[in-house]
Amino acid sequence: MGSVRIIFHVDMNSFYASVEQAYNPDLKGKAVAIAGNPKERRGIIVTSSYEARAKGIYTTMNVGEALRKCPDLIVLPPDFPKYRIASKAMFSILSEYTEIVEPVSIDEGYIDITALSKERHPLELAKEIQLRILHELDLPCSIGIAPNKFLAKTASDMKKPMGITVLRKRDVPTKLWPLPVIEMHGVGESTSKKLASLKIYTIGDLANANEGLLKEELGKNGVRLRERANGNDVRKVDPDSIYDTKSVGNSTTLPYDETDIEKLEETFERLADKVAERLAVKKLCGTTVSIQIRDADWNNHTRSKTLQNPIYLKNDICDEAINLFHKAWDGAPIRLLGITVSNVKDITNVPVQLTFDNYEQYAKDEPIYDVIDDIEKKFGKGFIQRGISVEKKSTYASKTSFSKDFLEDLKD
Incomplete structure (x- = not known):
């Protein structure tokens, strides 16, 4: 059996709002929210500062409702280039400590510091990383420390902002099992309702549930969730995942x-x-x-x-x-x-694969293939090609999603 891994989950706190406050110090200490077009209903709060959250503002809240609840709320449109710069700078700091860095979205990532922990205490390393991100980028973050990715992510959520939390596997029965199952990473509303129908209400209930029943009702995901509820997660921190x-x-x-x-x-x-x-x-x-x-x-x-x-x-x-x-x-x-x-x-x-639907389309092309075969017999294989691949210029609209496409910045 291999040695216990030590993994950090670094989670930026209220990232978009914090970046705006870093760029404009006049916004510090104020209720700030990032939203789409406030004139249309699609003006929904994307994120908000902790000052705004203290006044009842939350993600997905309608802008109009947010302003009624907090009249002094400062609503800003998203500035994606600004956030990409900040994200790249944050991951640059992490990569100074180890090459084993896995970005998972614009404002969070895992790092495996198992090798580093032989020279420095993990808590000391976490404090240094947190303070560097704060002092160099003026951005707060929370860090979860654990033997696997699931527990590290769970730990980083336990204290915000500017928290550092250690979550060991032996802590799972006391710290996680009493919590409602909806609070577990990987369990959404529909899964929570499905589990409730099976009389599974807490993470502890899930951890001790019958594996066969979970597989029958939820498939492989049910078995995976039961493993997580027991604090088990074999996934490695994978720097190459940004290419997938x-x-x-x-x-x-x-x-x-x-x-x-x-x-x-x-x-x-x-x-x-x-x-x-x-x-x-x-x-x-x-x-x-x-x-x-x-x-x-x-x-x-x-x-x-x-x-x-x-x-x-x-x-x-x-x-x-x-x-x-x-x-x-x-x-x-x-x-x-x-x-x-x-x-x-x-x-x-x-x-x-030819089907009744596309057979006719390909049948029309058969005479073209016959001509190509005749030319290639005379002049050699590959002399004529049906088409060439032309690089299509990427546009903003062609991006997969903003939270994922920032990964392109990290592939250099």
Whole structure:
């Protein structure tokens, strides 16, 4: 059995708002919120300073509601280039300590300091990293210290802002098991309801639940969650994970609660267009299409379909999304829609399987292939090519998502 690992989860506190306060010291100590366009309902709070949170402001709150609750709230639009610079600077500091750094979003990442801990105490290292980020970047962070990623992430949440928390595996029964299962990382609202139907209400209940029952009701994820509830997590800190794109998606909050089917289908067309562009830029295709529906009461619904052949074109993505929507929608007013293509792979050399739907399209191309064969017999293989791959220029719209696309900055 290998030695116990020591992993830090570094989580920036109220990141966007903290960056704004670092750039403009006049904002320090004030209630600050970052939001979209306040003139439309899509002006939803993305994050807020701790001063704003103390006055009841929270993420996803409507801007109008936030201003009624806190009239002196300073609402700023997001400044993505500014946040990318701050994020890159933060990860640069972490990489000075070890190469084993895994960014997971713009404001959080893991580092494995097992080797360093032989020379310096982990608490001393954590304090130094936290103070360097504070003094050099003027940004607060919390750090969780644990033997695995799950416990490290859980620990970093336990004390904010500017907390340093150690969570050992032996602490799990006393510190985690009494908590409601919804407070566990990896458990969302729908999973929590499913677990409640199985009389699993706390993390302790989950840790001690029958594994066969969990697998039957929740599949592999149920078994994985039970392992986490027992403090087990074998995932390594993986610096190369920034090169893995698992899915490409896009979502939008509608200006008004919408029930007009034509407008909803038009929204899916726009979303499919963006997803198709992002796939093209990354040279990806995928076999699973998922949609997200959020109704006016903030209930979230997801539906997905796994296809025999990978897709990447706008019309194909749109058709699958709309079909899923018609099967799932109960007529309730819609607040948000989203499309994601997952199980993605490099589009180069992906074999196309002929079906009744696409046979005719490929049959039309047969005469072209015959001509190419004749030319190649005369002049040699590869003399003529059907097309060449041209690098498509990346645009802001082609980004996968802001919280993930900052990773491009770290691939140099």
